[in-house]
Amino acid sequence: MGVPIPQSFAMPGMLLFSLFIFPQFAVGGITRHYHFDIMYQNVSRLCHTKHRVTVNGQFPGPRIVAREGDRLLIKVVNHVQNNISIHWHGIRQLRSGWADGPAYVTQCPIQTGQSYVYNYTIVGQRGTLFWHAHISWLRSTVYGAIIILPKHGAPYPFSKPYKEVPIIFGEWWNADTEAVITQALQSGGGPNVSDAYTMNGLPGPLYNCSAKDTFKLKVKPGKTYLLRLINAALNDELFFSIANHTLTVVEVDAIYVKPFETETILIAPGQTTNVLLKTKSHYPNATFFMNARPYATGQGTFDNSTVAGILEYEAPPHFLHSMNKISLYKPILPALNDTAFATNFSNRLRSLATSQFPANVPHKVDRRLFFTIGLGTSPCQSNQTCQGPNGTRFAASVNNVSFNLPTTTSLLQSHYSGQSNGVYSPNFPISPLIPFNYTGTPPNNTMVSNGTKLMVLPFNTSVEVVMQDTSILGAESHPLHLHGFNLFVVGQGFGNFDANKDPAKYNLVDPIERNTVGVPSGGWVAIRFLADNPGVWFMHCHLEVHTSWGLKMAWLVLDGKLPHQKLLPPPADLPKC
Ligand code: C2O
Numbered sequence: 001m002g003v004p005i006p007q008s009f010a011m012p013g014m015l016l017f018s019l020f021i022f023p024q025f026a027v028g029g030i031t032r033h034y035h036f037d038i039m040y041q042n043v044s045r046l047c048h049t050k051h052r053v054t055v056n057g058q059f060p061g062p063r064i065v066a067r068e069g070d071r072l073l074i075k076v077v078n079h080v081q082n083n084i085s086i087h088w089h090g091i092r093q094l095r096s097g098w099a100d101g102p103a104y105v106t107q108c109p110i111q112t113g114q115s116y117v118y119n120y121t122i123v124g125q126r127g128t129l130f131w132h133a134h135i136s137w138l139r140s141t142v143y144g145a146i147i148i149l150p151k152h153g154a155p156y157p158f159s160k161p162y163k164e165v166p167i168i169f170g171e172w173w174n175a176d177t178e179a180v181i182t183q184a185l186q187s188g189g190g191p192n193v194s195d196a197y198t199m200n201g202l203p204g205p206l207y208n209c210s211a212k213d214t215f216k217l218k219v220k221p222g223k224t225y226l227l228r229l230i231n232a233a234l235n236d237e238l239f240f241s242i243a244n245h246t247l248t249v250v251e252v253d254a255i256y257v258k259p260f261e262t263e264t265i266l267i268a269p270g271q272t273t274n275v276l277l278k279t280k281s282h283y284p285n286a287t288f289f290m291n292a293r294p295y296a297t298g299q300g301t302f303d304n305s306t307v308a309g310i311l312e313y314e315a316p317p318h319f320l321h322s323m324n325k326i327s328l329y330k331p332i333l334p335a336l337n338d339t340a341f342a343t344n345f346s347n348r349l350r351s352l353a354t355s356q357f358p359a360n361v362p363h364k365v366d367r368r369l370f371f372t373i374g375l376g377t378s379p380c381q382s383n384q385t386c387q388g389p390n391g392t393r394f395a396a397s398v399n400n401v402s403f404n405l406p407t408t409t410s411l412l413q414s415h416y417s418g419q420s421n422g423v424y425s426p427n428f429p430i431s432p433l434i435p436f437n438y439t440g441t442p443p444n445n446t447m448v449s450n451g452t453k454l455m456v457l458p459f460n461t462s463v464e465v466v467m468q469d470t471s472i473l474g475a476e477s478h479p480l481h482l483h484g485f486n487l488f489v490v491g492q493g494f495g496n497f498d499a500n501k502d503p504a505k506y507n508l509v510d511p512i513e514r515n516t517v518g519v520p521s522g523g524w525v526a527i528r529f530l531a532d533n534p535g536v537w538f539m540h541c542h543l544e545v546h547t548s549w550g551l552k553m554a555w556l557v558l559d560g561k562l563p564h565q566k567l568l569p570p571p572a573d574l575p576k577c
Contacts, residue, residue: 029069029121029151034062036076038084038110043141045202046195047209048174052141053080053133060168060201060232061131061144068126068151074118076110082178083109085575086118087134088146089270090254090515093484096120097412097535098570100483103135104405105538105554106412108577116575126150127254128228128272130168137177137544143170143232148254157352158250158259158276161226165217168230169238169267169292171303172196172203177234181548188380188394189387190300191545197233197292197307204308215309217290225277226250229267234544236294236302237268237479237518239341242311243288243329247275249349253514255486256352264334266295266345268479270516270542283319286327287312296336297521299474304336339521342477346492346518353510361488361511362462362528369455369463370431370497371398372438373478373519373541373551374470376448378402389446389473395549396541397448399429402550403540404452408577411454411554412536416570428455428553438470438496439522446472448550455553457531459560464490466497467517468524475522478546484537484557486513487527494523502526516542531557534567 041057042049055061066072078084087101099120100106110116126148133142145166150156171194173180184191196203199215219225227247231238241247241264250259251274259276267273293306308330334341351359378395380386388394395402406414406423414423436443457463469475490506506526519525540552559566 029067029071031071031073032066034064034072034074036062036074036086037079038076038142039079045172045210045213046174046207050174053082053138054141055144059141060170061142063144063166064131064146065149066122066147067149068122068124071121072118075115076118077115078110078112081112082138083111083135084133084138084142085109085135086131088118088120088129088131089481090129090272091120091146092123092125092486092533093120094123094533095566095568097484097537097567098574101134102483102538104407104410105536107410108575109135110575114575116573117571119571122148125254127251127256128166128230128274129254130230130232130272132232137181137234139232139544140171140173140177140234143168145228145230147228157256157354157357159224161276162223164226164228166228166230167199167215167309168232169307170198170201171233171236172198184545185548187387188392190394193301193303194234195303196305197236197238197303199290199292199307199309202309206306206308217309217311218314219279219311220314221279221283222281223279225279227275227277229265229273229275231267231269231271233269235269236296237266237477238292239295239333240265240267240290240292241331241333242277242290243331245277245288245311247277250274250276252349252512253486253516255513256357257512258350258352258510260348262345263331264341266342268516268518268542270479270481271514279313283313283316285319286329289328289330291331291333293333294336295334295338295342295477297339298476342518343520349512350510351513359488359510359513361490361508362530363508364462365464365528366461367457367463369465371465371467372400372432372470373398373467373480375473375476375546375549376400376402377446377473378448378450395448396546396551398551398553399432400448401429401451401453401553402448403552404450404550406452413570415536415556416567424452424454426454426456426556428453438468439475440471442472450550453553454536454556456556456558458558459531459534459565461531462528463531464526464528466524466526467519468497469519469522471522477521478519478551479516479542480519480539481516481542482529482537482539484533484535485529485531486515487517487529488513489517489525490528491526492520492523494520497524497526531555533557534559534565
């Protein structure tokens with residue numbers, strides 16, 4: 001499963017030459033072509049063989065390997081009955097918003113028999129990201145790793161690993177996830193939960209009928225491995241640990257961090273974490289479980305099963321055929337609702353913040369925003385019985401707006417063509433219309449409002465958003481993902497945000513920079529970003545069920561004055577609705 005690390009072959013002369021020819025992509029990247037056939041494939045897990053939507057018949061999907069500065073041309077051809085779109089999660093998409101992928105936000109979906117070429121350049125990013133379907137719940141089987149290697153000759157800011165191993169977590173459903181979410185939205189109740197978690201598509205030996213589908217990582221003693229961990233699960237944050245081994249966190253969301261050691265990591269859907277695994281110096285004659293199971297803070301049911309992979313040392317020759325493995329070690333993971341661990345882990349994450357990899361956190365703020373994040377309810381139609389709280393329907397919102405996507409165009413097209421009338425309004429609230437005790441006793445009226453409201457930002461606005469979890473239907477952690485930007489996490493805390501006291505404690509020196517941040521259960525998180533990328537950018541909870549219920553909104557970043565500050569025109573093959 002290792003990714004070979006190509007040797008650097010850039011010679012000094014070549015380097016100067018390419019700098020001269022391609023000033024904007026110093027050390028000129030190359031163009032890489034990929035072909036994604038969206039097609040059905042039979043996938044067998046847990047003794048169930050299922051007809052599933054896949055890319056190229058692979059589950060998980062193909063891995064994209066590129067280098068910082070490269071341009072990617074990925075032709076996606078849709079051979080299935082469902083509409084599809086693919087999002088390149090965490091890629092900045094500078095001026096290439098048409099390639100971002102969320103359906104009805106930056107493009108209409110690719111219909112059956114149609115195709116679309118995603119065309120973008122990776123600028124100023126290196127590390128682990130991933131791609132996934134960005135329409136309904138098709139992400140359950142349509143996802144894969146994106147590995148961005150540093151430019152030729154650029155070393156990692158940590159010791160060079162012997163091998164690199166991507167590990168992508170997912171959720172396996174015996175049921176068709178399209179049916180699961182359709183049924184939930186009809187009934188207004190919570191959706192059914194998954195049947196297993198997976199590592200590289202494999203549930204592992206702790207599930208019935210699954211031992212043969214176990215991810216095995218074969219290692220040599222005394223080496224350092226770089227594990228590229230990705231959480232592509234639909235609805236669950238995960239703890240991950242390897243028995244009797246310590247992990248050194250070196251990167252999250254394609255940003256280098258100050259290295260720190262931990263037995264366990266926490267990874268939310270939408271997040272990636274690179275860790276160094278140093279193997280034992282001598283052959284241990286044992287195997288070690290690598291387990292992941294959920295961190296769950298909500299009130300509803302969830303899949304509380306455990307995926308296990310196996311870390312296996314290759315035996316030295318004299319051990320072969322001589323004896324069986326004598327020991328099997330299992331890691332101890334935090335309790336399912338261990339919010340203290342979650343807080344401590346996120347507090348340890350710091351940007352590397354060196355001159356080469358600076359933390360460019362905005363120090364002055366042009367727009368201060370306060371968003372409430374959480375669940376609520378919406379009314380049940382009079383002739384129906386609904387299975388949400390007190391006979392209502394589950395809903396979710398940002399500042400009490402449960403977001404509706406357009407259905408006959410995309411937000412970006414409607415903006416670009418100057419025809420926003422009837423599609424969206426540019427008036428997303430800057431704070432909740434009716435303040436309340438967000439983390440205290442729930443208000444009497446839990447109903448959300450609905451709308452398609454965008455927050456409009458002039459080019460280069462620096463933004464601070466305090467995202468405040470609400471306990472309207474019980475406190476819950478929400479991994480919020482921002483498209484088109486990285487955000488800096490300048491502060492977090494429990495209870496209600498205090499605008500008089502809390503900003504004094506902000507970290508403006510080495511805050512973690514990432515694309516998906518957990519809003520703490522019963523707390524708040526303060527983020528900053530610079531709106532230097534024109535286009536329409538989605539922001540949503542990466543728990544798919546919450547996105548389906550409306551926990552999403554979009555930013556409209558206007559063009560700047562200069563030519564290179566403008567969104568490029570749409571490509572000719574942009575799908576039609
Ligand atoms: Cu990874 Cu909008 O999603």
